[in-house]
Amino acid sequence: MATVGPVRRPASVLIIVISLLAVVYLLFSPFSQPSTSVSAIPRVIQQNNAGKGTTAEKYIKNHKMNSLAATAKSADNNEKVLILTPLARFYPEYWENLLKLTYPRKLVELGFIVPRSSQGDEVLKSLNKAVNKVQSSSKKDERFAKITILRQDTESLDSQSEKDRHALSVQKKRRAQMSLARNSLLFTTIDADTSWVLWLDSDIVESPPTLIQDLARHDKDLIVANCFQRYTTDDGKPDIRPYDFNSWQESDTARELMSKMGDDEIILEGYAEMATYRVLMAHIYNAKDDIHTELPLDGVGGTALLVKADVHRDGAMFPPFPFYHLMETEGFAKMAKRLGYQAFGLPNYLVYHYNE
Numbered sequence: 448m449a450t451v452g453p454v455r456r457p458a459s460v461l462i463i464v465i466s467l468l469a470v471v472y473l474l475f476s477p478f479s480q481p482s483t484s485v486s487a488i489p490r491v492i493q494q495n496n497a498g499k500g501t502t503a504e505k506y507i508k509n510h511k512m513n514s515l516a517a518t519a520k521s522a523d524n525n526e527k528v529l530i531l532t533p534l535a536r537f538y539p540e541y542w543e544n545l546l547k548l549t550y551p552r553k554l555v556e557l558g559f560i561v562p563r564s565s566q567g568d569e570v571l572k573s574l575n576k577a578v579n580k581v582q583s584s585s586k587k588d589e590r591f592a593k594i595t596i597l598r599q600d601t602e603s604l605d606s607q608s609e610k611d612r613h614a615l616s617v618q619k620k621r622r623a624q625m626s627l628a629r630n631s632l633l634f635t636t637i638d639a640d641t642s643w644v645l646w647l648d649s650d651i652v653e654s655p656p657t658l659i660q661d662l663a664r665h666d667k668d669l670i671v672a673n674c675f676q677r678y679t680t681d682d683g684k685p686d687i688r689p690y691d692f693n694s695w696q697e698s699d700t701a702r703e704l705m706s707k708m709g710d711d712e713i714i715l716e717g718y719a720e721m722a723t724y725r726v727l728m729a730h731i732y733n734a735k736d737d738i739h740t741e742l743p744l745d746g747v748g749g750t751a752l753l754v755k756a757d758v759h760r761d762g763a764m765f766p767p768f769p770f771y772h773l774m775e776t777e778g779f780a781k782m783a784k785r786l787g788y789q790a791f792g793l794p795n796y797l798v799y800h801y802n803e
């Protein structure tokens with residue numbers, strides 16, 4: 448870990464320069480250990496921290512980022528998880544499930560982004576009420592480590608009905624809007640000590656209390672649950688069906704389709720107009736098989752997606768523009784792949800989406 452001399456003023460530019468010099472020194476110093484992998488290179492972050500202590504301690508906070516880990520034993524290892532939810536509709540079931548999560552709350556931070564609309568005003572009221580209740584608990588371990596609520600400064604679709612938001616014609620615009628919302632939320636809330644980011648949609652109304660540990664134990668860069676929906680069949684029986692088709696393995700047909708597209712055109716999954724013949728995780732659920740069976744993926748959905756924070760830190764975000772003809776969560780998986788990370792899914796591990 449680098450040390451720096453006393454700094455008289457909290458000049459952020461100076462601190463950044465010192466950080467860069469420290470990293471360069473550590474990389475090229477004859478005293479530094481030969482690095483065996485990228486993670487062996489110390490990541491040093493220093494930020495204004497007007498706390499107690501000596502002058503230097505007051506203004507400089509050292510984060511030992513080379514010891515920041517995201518492992519299969521996440522909770523035992525005290526790894527911090529940031530749960531992020533773009534929130535256009537507040538479902539009490541979603542909130543109840545959040546409160547039922549067994550991951551220690553002192554290690555959990557929450558972040559929300561709410562649309563700038565009258566619907567957003569309503570959501571904000573419900574969210575504030577719920578947040579105040581849990582954060583005013585007299586027991587410290589019942590409170591979340593931190594909660595951030597953002598108000599979107601970008602546009603949203605006028606109608607949020609399932610029929611309107613799923614129409615093929617609005618997909619490019621809608622996915623661009625969702626990407627902007629997700630990126631703002633991510634870049635505002637990720638901290639120097641965040642190990643994991645759990646993307647959890649607000650309309651996931653059923654999810655296991657051990658969701659974080661169950662996904663983290665696979666120790667994958669990105670891992671996504673299979674998102675289904677409960678419904679009633681024509682003859683009145685309760686049943687389940689696939690909901691999210693964004694988790695897939697690429698096909699030759701889709702590659703061929705994309706090779707003929709203009710740079711700004713996008714390929715979409717789950718639309719009859721655009722048959723891709725990809726392997727869809729939604730279609731290979733097997734109730735009798737092990738819930739922890741893993742499936743390598745090329746595209747991911749964001750309904751319940753756990754990501755190692757370093758994947759985001761290295762620059763993988765939600766492209767609000769066509770990136771290899773993909774946007775939002777599918778584009779994110781592609782970007783992660785270009786950075787050398789691999790996405791996985793758990794086809795038999797289900798979470799359930801609200802049924803409108």
Ligand SMILES: Nc1nc2c(ncn2[C@@H]2O[C@H](COP(=O)(O)OP(=O)(O)O)[C@@H](O)[C@H]2O)c(=O)[nH]1
Binds near residue numbers: 535
């Ligand atoms: N901030 C924000 N969140 C949104 C917006 N539209 C949807 N969401 C949220 O983003 C997540 C995914 O959107 P959703 O409409 O459920 O997508 P779908 O289920 O794939 O059709 C959910 O948590 C929504 O509440 C929006 O315009 N702004």
Ligand SMILES: [Mg+2]
Binds near residue numbers: 648650800
């Ligand atoms: Mg949804």
